[in-house]
Amino acid sequence: MNETRRPPAPHPAERARTIAARGGRAALSPSDGTEHRVTPVLHHVHPSGSATIVLPDEHPLVGAARGAELTAMLELADHAPVPLREPVRGLLWITGWLRALDPREAREACLEVAEERPDPRLLDVGHGASALVLSPASLVVADAEGTTSVRPELFAQAEPDPFAAHEDHWLRHLELSHRDVVGLLAGHLPDHLRGGHVRPLGLDRFGLRLRVEMPDEDHDVRIAFSRPVGTPQELAVELRRLMGCPFLARRG
Structure with a gap:
């Protein structure tokens, strides 16, 4: 199984x-x-x-x-x-x-x-x-x-996530100014979540989280990085990779 x-x-x-x-x-x-x-x-x-x-x-x-x-x-x-x-x-x-x-x-x-x-x-x-x-x-x-x-x-x-202090600003910027990027990330969603309202929900050293608001309920989706990151430069590399090479791990 x-x-x-x-x-x-x-x-x-x-x-x-x-x-x-x-x-x-x-x-x-x-x-x-x-x-x-x-x-x-x-x-x-x-x-x-x-x-x-x-x-x-x-x-x-x-x-x-x-x-x-x-x-x-x-x-x-x-x-x-x-x-x-x-x-x-x-x-x-x-x-x-x-x-x-x-x-x-x-x-x-x-x-x-x-x-x-x-x-x-x-x-x-x-x-x-x-x-x-x-x-x-x-x-x-x-x-x-x-x-x-x-x-x-x-x-x-433990330590807080390295991006905790900047995450809110980055995600608001993504939501307001880069809906095209959100659209590319939404391309990784499974078929049953297509058509929902996709919003940036979270960012940590392991990946991005999206919230998909469907008419009946919400679903949170994690899109994993290929490896944990710790700097803005490493983060930028992983974001570019995600926009061109899907690596989806789903929950919800």
Whole structure:
């Protein structure tokens, strides 16, 4: 019996690190369900998997987390860079222990965040806002590649995709200015997906992902590179190859 070979794709820990590095929309909720989900003023996931979270001083979670550690979950949503009817292309859930930081710890945490991600909202900590830390017990990443649990130590060992910082800009440019290229890539689609609305969905060191919006449902398709790439020059070579020599690996 022939089995369909799965296309090369980033390891789940790498996909999780990439979602965390993008810093998408976040929602925080205590695991006991006593409080509704809240959108933090600011959140930042560190390479260790721990997260610094800023909330208004008056939020009930701040007071609860000063008295004892709480179990809580931080959800990060990775949104596609182009408008889609189903815009979330990946989710990362970090579950662990939440506690409020004392003033000294809060200053140190804000300085650490500022070194990676300067943000004026950090200046509100100590002036109407409080800093909390979520220490990870488990992480789960979910996207078109599947839903996978990631141990914190594997998350810490992984690196974000090398194109994570530029992917959104490149894909928006592809969508707005190079529909001809998208059309060439769509030529790799199987017959049953022809005629759908094809959109650039993702880019990583292993390949491109397209979203095909059909009348009844959406399909995500991975078009694999011949080898993993790590530089814009290597990426350009692979894109030219894909436009002239199809190498299709399909999912959905």
